Amino acid sequence: MSEPDQETQAGSTDETGNSSLIETHVTSDTSVDTQGENPTSVVETRNLSVYYDEEQALDDVNLDIYEQEVTAIIGPSGCGKSTFLRCINRMNDLVEAATIEGELRFRGTDIYGDNVDPVALRRQIGMVFQHPNPFPKSIYDNVAYGLRVQDETVTDEIVETALKRAALWEEVKDQLHTSALDLSGGQQQRLCIARAIAVNPDVLLMDEPASALDPIATSKIEDLIEDLTSEYTVIIVTHNMQQAARISDRTAVFLTGGELVEFDHTTTIFENPADDRVEDYITGKFG
Amino acid sequence: MSKKRETELSSLERSEFIVRKERLYGQLLAACAVLTIAVTGGIILSLSGQALTFFGHVSPIDFLTGQNWSPLSNTPSYGVIPLISGTLIVTVGSAVIALPVGLGAAIYLSEYASSRVRGIVKPLLEILAGIPTVIYGYFALVYLTPLLDAPLPIRQTIIPGEFVLVVPSISTFNALSASIAVGVMIIPMVSSISEDALSAVPDSLREAGYGLGSTKFDVSTSIVVPAATSGIVSSYVLALSRAIGETMIVVVAAGESPKMPTFPNILENFTESIETMTVAMVNIASAESLGETVAYESMFAIGLTLFAITLTMNYIAELISRQYREEY
DSSP states (O other): OOOHHHHHHHHHHHHHHHHHHHHHHHTTTTOSGGGOSSOOEEEEEEEEEEEETTEEEEEEEEEEEETTOEEEEEOSTTSSHHHHHHHHTTGGGGOTTEEEEEEEEETTEETTSTTOOHHHHHHHEEEEOSSOOOOSSBHHHHHHHHHHHTTOOOOHHHHHHHHHHTTOHHHHTTOTTSBGGGSOHHHHHHHHHHHHHHTOOSEEEEESTTTTSOHHHHHHHHHHHHHHTTTOEEEEEOSOHHHHHHHOSEEEEEETTTEEEEEEEHHHHHHSOSSHHHHHHHHHHHO | OHHHHHHHHHHTSOOHHHHHHHHHHHHHHHHHHHHHHHHHHHHHHHHHHHHHHHHHHSOHHHHHHOOOEETTSSSOEEOOHHHHHHHHHHHHHHHHHHHHHHHHHHHIIIIISOHHHHHHHHHHHHHHHHSOHHHHHHHIIIIIHHHHHSOHHHHHHHSOSOOSSOOOOOOSSOHHHHHHHHHHHHHHHHHHHHHHHHHTSOHHHHHHHHHTTOOHHHIIIIIIHHHTHHHHHHHHHHHHHHHHHOOHHHHHHTOSOOOOOOSSOTTHHHHSOOOOHHHHHHHHHTOSSOSSOHHHHHHHHHHHHHHHHHHHHHHHHHHHHHHHOOOO
16 A cells, blocks of 8 residues: 555655646636546545544545645534544644544645655645744744755745745835734734645645634635635634535534535535534534 | 622622732732842942952962962962862862753753652652752762772773773872762752753643654653753753852862962873862851951952852843743
């Protein structure tokens, strides 16, 4: 499952795949139905369970994430949605108490396999966090950071492109060398997105990226996320169901105990969910 | 309803007792702050007073530029440069050991060690800080110096491997062993305060780094250490101040022979006995013929110089840490 040559293969197809797919998806990134009948799955989990010490956080999750879609993960607090997200880039490795069972494949490779380097994995799978966490460095150095640790050349052009992609360039182009901490919360979060996409990852994980922001900043982030699917696969955890409905192609609903209750096209989940508990959860929240 | 209103009104009334109590607390706390400032001020005043009398006898220029320190001889000479150089030699020597090792230990404890290892190692390191300095002094004199003095083949059997730095011959009292001992003594100060500063860096910054494909070393050196710069610099300043002021280790291990530094072979200065500013003060204080003599007063002039050096160092460190501060 995890031969090294397979890994490199996955990496190279991804690069060429990305550039050729940009054009075809520009016209179709707003509608689920035109995504095609046989989408490629980027991330697949099989019987994934996670425990923090004795406490179970995820229970036997089987879920496929499809290429160049926005997949929303919703559910009540403590249902394991963030845990799920943090499994995908092995961020849970940093938690001493966490144990992971089952299988999680990224482009066919079991990422918990023996010869997978989590550092290399995280270069393919970027992450944006709940609270904006820019480094206490300049705006420029924030965007350049990922390239530098990956020993890639930093050019002004790459930094500019990433900031433009994150819809932040116009606001910061004259102050690139001032501290990132002088930006507003919404700008900081867009900077974090620019920082993540500057290294050109395959997948972007977003952990409630707008929960700490005001409505205007939130809507900017949402527009940005929809726009990003032309190049990236986005997985977003949110507690805001309208947000999930607005921006995602597919939605996974987790309920307490870390159980994946339902996973389907977002329209189906919100209009005609198969599971009664999902309907209760969604309607209950909307009142 | 009206009853409830009444109680609310009465609870809004100002209580003289509480107001007075609050005022008293404020005054007590202010007194604590004033006390520390007053003591510092008092020390400066008494130092300056006696030092001024001294400078009435010996001109400050002679004092600061003189190359010979022999206050107790028949023809006394009060040149402070040999003492400053002695202090500088020990301070630089100990800094070369303590600053990198202390920071390395701090990074290990904060970023690499599991919580279990940290729970064991950190208190152990702090025990080092509790060892009386006189013991460090004898450790240097009785153990380190013979080790450094041993002929090369013997040294290599004690510590295997090639010696790049060959110490040709070493005096019984020498600055090298004193520097090493002072360095070891101040490691815990550097590591403990730096570790606190590193641990205070929020995890969200580490996660951001890992999320971008950083290794643990990248995260430690390019995110956590820069964000903790001001704390690390404070630990350095405190540790160096300790080294500058250290007396017991130096008097036991490095002796009491004021000496002008030799150039350009700087390492040679470490193989010989020296005298630091603090040791010179102890010498004068313990000399038999005390009283209001010039030699006695010179002690305060050294003290004032020492004070000025540490103060300048603190100020420079403050500037450095302001320059590199990365707030989070």
